Amino acid sequence: MKKRLFLVAALIALPAVALAQHKHDHNHSHDFAAGEPGDAKKPAKIVQVEMFEKDGKMLFVPARLEVKKGDQVKFMLRNTGELEHEFVLGTTAENLAHAEEMKKMPEMAHDEPNGKRLAPKQSGQIVWRFTKAGEFEYACLIAGHREAGMIGVVVVK
Numbered sequence: 001m002k003k004r005l006f007l008v009a010a011l012i013a014l015p016a017v018a019l020a021q022h023k024h025d026h027n028h029s030h031d032f033a034a035g036e037p038g039d040a041k042k043p044a045k046i047v048q049v050e051m052f053e054k055d056g057k058m059l060f061v062p063a064r065l066e067v068k069k070g071d072q073v074k075f076m077l078r079n080t081g082e083l084e085h086e087f088v089l090g091t092t093a094e095n096l097a098h099a100e101e102m103k104k105m106p107e108m109a110h111d112e113p114n115g116k117r118l119a120p121k122q123s124g125q126i127v128w129r130f131t132k133a134g135e136f137e138y139a140c141l142i143a144g145h146r147e148a149g150m151i152g153v154v155v156v157k
């Protein structure tokens, strides 16, 4: 009986540790491969992004964006679908790793400088400065959504 109790306690403690670790990782600005959090007081290029489901797919519109290195972009996000969606900006590798974590912790929300989760019909904003050239992506990391088509590409030149 005692052994069983210990096991239960360990199972409860594990996700808490993982979550703390996750939070910790995001407190370091160098973790953002796609650039850095923007400054809302500075000028930004406005980009409207819509998230929704259509014909069995899940989409971002637009799904491709080109910016110049150094550009600051204000993403005006709108979830016009029937399901919850999120917008997480990063490298493909980062987003794939993050999506794996999400499968273990489906309720893990992304309200970090590079991500936002929106309920149906909700709007939100992210201000981001693209300080590095390369190809990045924005994706919805809710289980199954990226695979259903919720991925967009940002090319920084």
Ligand SMILES: [Cu+2]
Pocket (backbone or CB within 6 Å): 058, 084, 085, 086, 140, 141, 142, 145, 150
């Ligand atoms: Cu989604």
